[in-house]
Amino acid sequence: MAGSRLKDVAERAGVSIKTVSNVVRGEAKVADRTRERVLRVIAELDYQPNASARHLRTGRSGIIALAVPELVSPYFAELAAQVIAAAKKRGCTVLIEDTGGDPAEELRIACGLSDPLIDGVLLSPLRLDEQVLGARERRVPLVLLGERSYEIPADHVLIDNAAAAREATDHLLSLGRRRVAAIGQPAGLAHATTVQRMHGYLTALHAAGVPHDPRLAPDTREFTRRAGAEAMHALLALDDPPDAVFCFNDLLASGALRAAHDHGVRVPQDLAVVGFDDVEESRYSVPSLTTVAPDKGGIAELAVDALMRRIDAGALAPHSRLTAGYELVVRESTRPAL
Amino acid sequence: MAGSRLKDVAERAGVSIKTVSNVVRGEAKVADRTRERVLRVIAELDYQPNASARHLRTGRSGIIALAVPELVSPYFAELAAQVIAAAKKRGCTVLIEDTGGDPAEELRIACGLSDPLIDGVLLSPLRLDEQVLGARERRVPLVLLGERSYEIPADHVLIDNAAAAREATDHLLSLGRRRVAAIGQPAGLAHATTVQRMHGYLTALHAAGVPHDPRLAPDTREFTRRAGAEAMHALLALDDPPDAVFCFNDLLASGALRAAHDHGVRVPQDLAVVGFDDVEESRYSVPSLTTVAPDKGGIAELAVDALMRRIDAGALAPHSRLTAGYELVVRESTRPAL
DNA sequence: CGTTGCGGTTACAACGTTGTATCGGGCGTG
DNA sequence: CACGCCCGATACAACGTTGTAACCGCAACG
Numbered sequence: 230m231a232g233s234r235l236k237d238v239a240e241r242a243g244v245s246i247k248t249v250s251n252v253v254r255g256e257a258k259v260a261d262r263t264r265e266r267v268l269r270v271i272a273e274l275d276y277q278p279n280a281s282a283r284h285l286r287t288g289r290s291g292i293i294a295l296a297v298p299e300l301v302s303p304y305f306a307e308l309a310a311q312v313i314a315a316a317k318k319r320g321c322t323v324l325i326e327d328t329g330g331d332p333a334e335e336l337r338i339a340c341g342l343s344d345p346l347i348d349g350v351l352l353s354p355l356r357l358d359e360q361v362l363g364a365r366e367r368r369v370p371l372v373l374l375g376e377r378s379y380e381i382p383a384d385h386v387l388i389d390n391a392a393a394a395r396e397a398t399d400h401l402l403s404l405g406r407r408r409v410a411a412i413g414q415p416a417g418l419a420h421a422t423t424v425q426r427m428h429g430y431l432t433a434l435h436a437a438g439v440p441h442d443p444r445l446a447p448d449t450r451e452f453t454r455r456a457g458a459e460a461m462h463a464l465l466a467l468d469d470p471p472d473a474v475f476c477f478n479d480l481l482a483s484g485a486l487r488a489a490h491d492h493g494v495r496v497p498q499d500l501a502v503v504g505f506d507d508v509e510e511s512r513y514s515v516p517s518l519t520t521v522a523p524d525k526g527g528i529a530e531l532a533v534d535a536l537m538r539r540i541d542a543g544a545l546a547p548h549s550r551l552t553a554g555y556e557l558v559v560r561e562s563t564r565p566a567l
Numbered sequence: 568m569a570g571s572r573l574k575d576v577a578e579r580a581g582v583s584i585k586t587v588s589n590v591v592r593g594e595a596k597v598a599d600r601t602r603e604r605v606l607r608v609i610a611e612l613d614y615q616p617n618a619s620a621r622h623l624r625t626g627r628s629g630i631i632a633l634a635v636p637e638l639v640s641p642y643f644a645e646l647a648a649q650v651i652a653a654a655k656k657r658g659c660t661v662l663i664e665d666t667g668g669d670p671a672e673e674l675r676i677a678c679g680l681s682d683p684l685i686d687g688v689l690l691s692p693l694r695l696d697e698q699v700l701g702a703r704e705r706r707v708p709l710v711l712l713g714e715r716s717y718e719i720p721a722d723h724v725l726i727d728n729a730a731a732a733r734e735a736t737d738h739l740l741s742l743g744r745r746r747v748a749a750i751g752q753p754a755g756l757a758h759a760t761t762v763q764r765m766h767g768y769l770t771a772l773h774a775a776g777v778p779h780d781p782r783l784a785p786d787t788r789e790f791t792r793r794a795g796a797e798a799m800h801a802l803l804a805l806d807d808p809p810d811a812v813f814c815f816n817d818l819l820a821s822g823a824l825r826a827a828h829d830h831g832v833r834v835p836q837d838l839a840v841v842g843f844d845d846v847e848e849s850r851y852s853v854p855s856l857t858t859v860a861p862d863k864g865g866i867a868e869l870a871v872d873a874l875m876r877r878i879d880a881g882a883l884a885p886h887s888r889l890t891a892g893y894e895l896v897v898r899e900s901t902r903p904a905l
Numbered sequence: 906c907g908t909t910g911c912g913g914t915t916a917c918a919a920c921g922t923t924g925t926a927t928c929g930g931g932c933g934t935g
Numbered sequence: 936c937a938c939g940c941c942c943g944a945t946a947c948a949a950c951g952t953t954g955t956a957a958c959c960g961c962a963a964c965g
Contacts, residue, residue: 234951245915250953260913280684281628282951284619285920290684292662300651301847306644313638313665324630325663327651346618346630454851483851490853509639513792513821515828515853572921583945588923598943620921623950 233274242270253278284346291321293536294347296338298330298355302452302480303508305353308374311529312351319533321348330355339371349536355420370539372532376421384539386532386551390422393521393555394429397475397503400519400557402437404501406473409434410445412460412485413452413477426477426505445471452477457484458491465492472500473563479504479511482518486562502562516561527553571612580608591616622684629659631874632685634676636668636693640790640818641846643691646712649867650689657871659686668693677709687874693758708877710870714759722877724870724889728760731859731893732767733774735813735841738857738895740775742839744811747772748783750798750823751790751815764815764843783809790815795822796829803830810838811901817842817849820856824900840900854899865891 235253239246244263251257252267253276259267270276284290295312297305309325316323324347328334335354349370373385401409411430415423427446434441444467447460457476461484464471476482482504486496494500496516504511507522531551539546573591577584582601589595590605591614597605608614622628633650635643647663654661662685666672673692687708711723739747749768753761765784772779782805785798795814799822802809814820820842824834832838834854842849845860869889877884 235953236951246951247916247953248914251914254953256953257914258912263913279623279951281619281622282920283953285617285623285922285950286952286954288920290619292684300648301641301645303639303641303644303848306641307639309663310638310665313663322662324660325647325651327648346628454848458851483848487851487853487855509792510641510821510848513796513825515825517825573923574921584921585923585946586944589944592923594923596943601943617921620950621923623920623952624922624924626950 233276234279235276238267238270238274238276241274242267289540290346290348292324292347293321293349293351293533294324294326294338295351295353296326296328296335297353298328300325300327303510304478304480304506307508308353308525308529311525312533315526315529315533319537321537328355332356339369349540351532351536370536370544372536372539374528374532376425382548384535384549384551386528386535386553388523388528388553388555390425391429391432393505393523393557394426394475394477395433396429396557397505397521398430398433399437400559400563401473401475401501401503402433402439404473404497404563406471406501407439408442408445408469408471408473409439410447410464410471410474411477412447412457412464412474412481413449414446416448416450423477430475449477449481452480454480454484454487457481458488459484461485461488462492465489465494470494473502474500475503475505477505479506479508479518479520482520482562483510483514486514486516486518497561497563497565504562507558512560519560519563520558522556522558524554524556571614572617573614576605576608576612576614579612580605627878628684628686630662630685631659631687631689631871632662632664632676633689633691634664634666634673635691636666638663638665641848642816642818642844645846646691646863646867649863650871653864653867653871657875659875666693670694677707687878689870689874708874708882710874710877712866712870714763720886722873722887722889724866724873724891726861726866726891726893728763729767729770731843731861731895732764732813732815733771734767734895735843735859736768736771737775738897738901739811739813739839739841740771740777742811742835742901744809744839745777746780746783746807746809746811747777748785748802748809748812749815750785750795750802750812750819751787752784754786754788761815768813787815787819790818792818792822792825795819796826797822799823799826800830803827803832808832811840812838813841813843815843817844817846817856817858820858820900821848821852824852824854824856835899835901835903842900845896850898857898857901858896860894860896862892862894 235246235249238249249267251259252264293316295309297309299305313323326338338350339352351372351374353374371383373383376387376390377385398409413423414427431441447463449456449460457480474485476485482502485502489496489500496502504518504520507520511518511520531553535549535551573584573587576587582605587605589597590602631654633647635647637643651661664676676688677690689710689712691712709721711721714725714728715723736747751761752765769779785801787794787798795818812823814823820840823840827834827838834840842856842858845858849856849858869891873887873889
């Protein structure tokens with residue numbers, strides 16, 4: 230039955246409630262004979278622990294929240310799926326929040342949500358100012374996903390965006406391209422991740438002795454297909470348009486491919502394109518997209534582990550900075566046709 | 568402070584715990600003067616009700632689960648975002664589960680998850696057999712998303728898949744195409760939604776006097792880009808290949824576009840393509856995709872409303888069958904180039 | 906033979922909330 | 936002036952779980 234409690238099991242097994250509780254959690258010592266009997270009754274009654282009562286007593290709910298800027302963005306959807314899997318492996322459930330990239334919403338979540346049921350939060354902040362974040366009052370265990378520009382008191386999991394961006398740009402340069410554009414430089418104040426990618430891009434250009442033309446790194450409002458298409462459109466309207474472009478994510482790249490097509494520009498012959506994220510659709514686009522593939526599974530595992538450590542350790546333990554891997558996946562958008 | 572309880576508020580306001588509880592929920596009568604005083608203290612202490620304690624007492628947690636076959640599938644990600652928004656509007660939170668399309672997992676979820684914390688479940692079953700579902704024991708309030716072939720005792724929200732599929736096929740026929748293929752017919756036993764779409768496709772062919780060629784509706788393992796590409800590949804290898812194809816979702820269509828490109832087949836000139844779902848990427852693919860756009864917002868609203876009614880009404884209330892709208896969006900993949 | 910120690914078990918209280926029953930006092934009525 | 940009534944507020948118990956401390960019987964030890 231659905232509504233069976235420790236008490237029911239205890240009565241039927243002829244032991245005390247606490248003994249059943251001990252068996253369920255495998256904590257204290259229980260004689261083998263007793264354990265077997267209890268386990269049998271548990272199976273018979275299909276006993277399921279009541280999460281709320283447990284939480285009320287222990288302060289642990291086994292629920293963590295994952296807050297992403299946009300769930301409809303394929304990268305975050307893929308990441309969310311990985312986080313759910315990683316959490317399940319560790320016996321907890323994930324509650325997904327969609328901040329819409331709104332800083333107020335992000336702060337609300339960093340402060341523990343409306344819901345005090347949450348054990349901890351994985352936050353992928355888009356625009357949230359790091360200093361505001363550092364000053365937050367309610368200290369819900371928190372792990373940040375993504376690079377941070379400032380030193381802030383929180384664990385975070387990241388990939389080496391600068392190195393990855395440099396590798397992507399190097400790849401374009403190695404094809405002999407010299408007018409290498411970048412799409413993803415934000416109009417206003419910079420998101421830390423973006424800064425890193427821009428930095429990697431500039432470093433690669435510099436190392437190759439290619440001067441940086443600011444017109445090749447147009448301002449980009451958002452990380453969407455539309456914005457990518459608009460930026461590409463503008464780049465192709467230049468007197469001396471680029472022969473390669475590094476897009477800061479795959480959505481931008483997807484929009485860029487689309488715009489190139491509209492202009493009759495051939496990819497990769499006239500324009501080589503590299504993205505970032507390796508979302509699934511990039512393998513099937515026309516042409517398929519060369520992209521930096523962050524190890525999403527690794528990010529999820531590291532993040533969930535870090536959060537669980539933080540939950541156990543309290544706010545005092547030192548903050549960690551964990552780095553996951555990445556890989557440049559070369560596909561048609563930078564490979565000469567056969 | 569974070570940890571303030573009814574008791575703290577009560578002491579500070581000089582009233583009993585129960586009075587504070589009454590003020591918080593606005594249930595029983597409280598004198599205006601008392602209410603004001605209590606509200607002021609609540610604000611001062613930033614009191615937040617403890618969800619677990621409340622749930623323990625009332626049996627309501629304010630958390631509903633949404634179970635989808637694959638969160639990484641853009642359609643489900645977009646739907647999930649809509650559901651989260653609809654639930655937030657009604658003051659509850661959504662816990663997302665990824666069943667991986669596994670019938671056992673789907674059944675587990677339909678039976679109330681491992682987590683009895685959940686008030687109710689929105690389930691989008693992929694392969695779960697309806698009769699098994701009807702026989703489930705634990706009656707967690709449940710609303711199904713998607714068409715059901717059998718009469719089963721559960722609320723469900725759907726769109727008229729047969730009519731939508733017919734409209735999509737009619738559109739292809741109206742372009743003068745006569746060898747209209749369909750991608751999405753499953754190999755094994757049929758998913759209800761798929762049956763409906765197949766039915767709509769056949770109805771349209773029949774109404775137009777076009778004979779049905781079974782070779783034009785190849786078996787499809789999964790609803791993925793890869794499967795779409797494979798199916799299209801097979802179709803284009805026929806002696807008399809199709810001049811149009813209706814794909815049962817946008818992922819299949821995306822794969823089909825990709826395969827057409829690989830074969831040097833031009834879309835829409837040589838092959839017109841229609842998808843289903845209207846996921847965002849379909850607006851930006853090359854060529855952009857004509858597709859059936861279900862009203863995802865409407866589906867989410869209807870589903871959450873239905874679930875909340877079910878939670879309130881108990882298992883006894885009659886089951887409802889709610890229909891959301893859809894729309895055929897015509898884009899480049901069926902529109903002659905300018 | 907009494908004491909100590911220990912493995913196994915139990916009783917009890919608490920977590921924060923809400924439903925039920927009760928209480929007190931001011932008011933209108935007989 | 937005594938009575939009953941109703942509004943507003945309160946005390947208490949319960950929801951299902953777990954931490955703490957106590958308990959019991961038995962073996963080993965002094």
